[in-house]
Amino acid sequence: MRKLxxxxxxxxxxxxxxxxxxxxxxxxxxxxxxxxxxxxGLPELPERLKDHPELLEQVVECQSPLFLTIESEKNPxxxxxxxxxxxxxxxxxxxxxxxxGVLHEGLxxxxxxxxxxxxxxxxxxxxxxxxxxPLRMRGMTAMLGRIKxxxxxxxxxxx
Amino acid sequence: xSYPVEQNEKFAAYANPERLVSTEWLAAAVADGAxxxxxxxxxxxxxxxxxxxxxxxxxxxxxxxxxDLNDEITRDYVDGAAFAALAASKGIxxxxxxxxxGDKSNWWAAYALWVFTLFGHEDVRLLDGGRDKWIAxxxxxxxxxxxxxxxxxxxxxxxxxxxxxxxxDVLAHLGNPLIDVRSPEEYTGQRTHMPAYPExxxxxxxxxPTAASIPWARAAxxxxxxxxxxxxxxxxxxxxxxxxxxxxxxxxRIGERSSHTWFALxxxxxxxxxxxxxxxxTEWGNAVRVPIVKGAERGSVPASLVRN
Numbered sequence: 001m002r003k004l005x006x007x008x009x010x011x012x013x014x015x016x017x018x019x020x021x022x023x024x025x026x027x028x029x030x031x032x033x034x035x036x037x038x039x040x041g042l043p044e045l046p047e048r049l050k051d052h053p054e055l056l057e058q059v060v061e062c063q064s065p066l067f068l069t070i071e072s073e074k075n076p077x078x079x080x081x082x083x084x085x086x087x088x089x090x091x092x093x094x095x096x097x098x099x100x101g102v103l104h105e106g107l108x109x110x111x112x113x114x115x116x117x118x119x120x121x122x123x124x125x126x127x128x129x130x131x132x133x134p135l136r137m138r139g140m141t142a143m144l145g146r147i148k149x150x151x152x153x154x155x156x157x158x159x
Numbered sequence: 160x161s162y163p164v165e166q167n168e169k170f171a172a173y174a175n176p177e178r179l180v181s182t183e184w185l186a187a188a189v190a191d192g193a194x195x196x197x198x199x200x201x202x203x204x205x206x207x208x209x210x211x212x213x214x215x216x217x218x219x220x221x222x223x224x225x226x227d228l229n230d231e232i233t234r235d236y237v238d239g240a241a242f243a244a245l246a247a248s249k250g251i252x253x254x255x256x257x258x259x260x261g262d263k264s265n266w267w268a269a270y271a272l273w274v275f276t277l278f279g280h281e282d283v284r285l286l287d288g289g290r291d292k293w294i295a296x297x298x299x300x301x302x303x304x305x306x307x308x309x310x311x312x313x314x315x316x317x318x319x320x321x322x323x324x325x326x327x328d329v330l331a332h333l334g335n336p337l338i339d340v341r342s343p344e345e346y347t348g349q350r351t352h353m354p355a356y357p358e359x360x361x362x363x364x365x366x367x368p369t370a371a372s373i374p375w376a377r378a379a380x381x382x383x384x385x386x387x388x389x390x391x392x393x394x395x396x397x398x399x400x401x402x403x404x405x406x407x408x409x410x411x412r413i414g415e416r417s418s419h420t421w422f423a424l425x426x427x428x429x430x431x432x433x434x435x436x437x438x439x440x441t442e443w444g445n446a447v448r449v450p451i452v453k454g455a456e457r458g459s460v461p462a463s464l465v466r467n
Contacts, residue, residue: 036213132208133226
């Protein structure tokens with residue numbers, strides 16, 4: 001399989017690139033506030049997943065419990081399948097929820113190719129490392145890594 | 160000026176009852192305007208850097224363990240100048256009564272309290288049960304920005320020796336009691352980080368020879384408050400085998416969970432000499448040629464390291 005990772009910002013999907021721009025335009029305290037907004041905006045799990053916690057995987061690298069799963073759906077135009085992302089994190093973990101919110105808004109509904117092209121160090125682009133600390137950023141990077149691994153595995157099965 | 164100390168039966172049994180306040184007491188003090196008029200400074204210190212922003216006790220200020228209390232470059236705490244600037248910016252003066260609370264049964268709150276103690280801040284107390292108990296009881300929280308007037312805080316040189324142990328101190332301490340407050344899996348060496356927590360890179364697993372395993376959470380009740388004096392004695396004097404007057408070192412992974420145990424030993428049971436080894440397993444598990452014991456047994460100090 002061709003390796004799609006290119007470590008540069010111009011491989012970011014449009015929605016994610018816009019989020020990165022929004023963060024970078026702000027001062028550090030405002031970036032934290034924006035992350036808090038994303039934590040509030042993280043959608044609830046659909047009922048069918050709420051009733052089946054075993055369908056979600058825990059990302060253990062996150063300091064707070066964070067569960068996620070992906071599903072792919074057929075593109076009505078007959079193009080590549082779109083991946084849907086689902087996250088669950090408790091309200092007492094706003095930092096973790098906030099980053100899940102960023103990934104949801106930035107990646108939900110994209111194709112495997114688009115998601116796999118996101119650089120692994122994309123979380124660093126949000127400019128939060130100093131405010132959040134490198135230790136806490138590690139969980140964020142792990143979350144993205146887990147999504148990419150799951151998408152890669154699923155798209156291999158489907159091709 | 161120091162704010163009056165809480166009197167209740169549970170706290171009275173502890174060696175230093177003035178180090179704890181209950182949620183009822185704090186709620187009454189808030190209602191009395193003690194926070195608004197600056198007699199009392201309430202500090203929230205959490206693991207999650209954004210939790211305070213989702214709602215905090217009215218009038219509370221936030222101190223982040225990592226960005227505020229740790230030096231950004233050296234693995235150490237901030238110096239006297241930085242601490243004075245931080246305290247003053249939070250409306251804390253040298254003679255302020257400070258009450259600290261936080262998430263996870265006060266891990267980070269106890270850690271912040273320990274750092275305040277390194278600087279010799281005299282009147283610093285912990286909210287028994289912390290943030291979770293306050294919220295579970297349906298008490299008021301707010302997202303209103305806390306307005307503070309700048310405090311008057313002198314530059315005080317940190318005094319580490321009485322309550323902080325470095326690796327060399329721990330080596331010299333071997334033969335005296337140690338309390339390992341990590342999970343049983345970390346103690347035995349099955350894993351080098353907390354279950355469900357990030358791997359923080361310790362090359363070796365296990366524990367410091369002779370350390371007793373008393374996971375920190377055993378000092379806390381279901382509601383996050385500290386257990387009674389009697390229960391704590393059963394744990395530390397009974398099970399761990401400490402004797403009154405012992406010189407004790409507590410450690411965990413980076414010194415946060417062991418701050419919770421340090422508080423229990425120092426202020427609730429009244430051990431005079433209790434030090435927190437903040438280097439903890441992320442230092443010991445990476446250090447060259449320090450003795451390590453694997454498995455559930457406490458083990459013994461290697462003959463070459465036994466001091467007379």
